[in-house]
Amino acid sequence: MTPSDKLREIAEKHKFGYQGYVDHVVSEYTALISENYVEKAKYDEAVRHRDELREALIDMVSQFAYRGTYEGRENLHTGGLSALESAFDALGLSDPITILDFDAAIKNTDG
Helix, strand or coil, X not given: CCHHHHHHHHHHXXXXXXXXXXXHHHHHXXXXXXXXXXXXXXXXXXXXXXXXXXXXXXXXXXXXXXEEEECCEEEEECCCCHHHHHHHHHHCCCCCEEHHHHHHHXXXXXX
């Protein structure tokens, strides 16, 4: 049974009264499904994976980024290492970034 068939069955079971309306509802839900709709469980799993990867990148930057001082402020920078550059980009961080700005950026995007 296709998603359209299942939705039509549900709509007809509840008898909205107007076949045109039923057809419209089925059409709208079918369009929604065909536009990359995913089950909530799959969406939740993808969000969990995203959050885990983000935490891994934060840990990577915290542990491996080079530390320095510029104009009296401690900062983190990539030192030109491509893996760190990718992590900075993925997290939306500037290179270099002050420790205070790093902490604020991470705090602003916490789940």
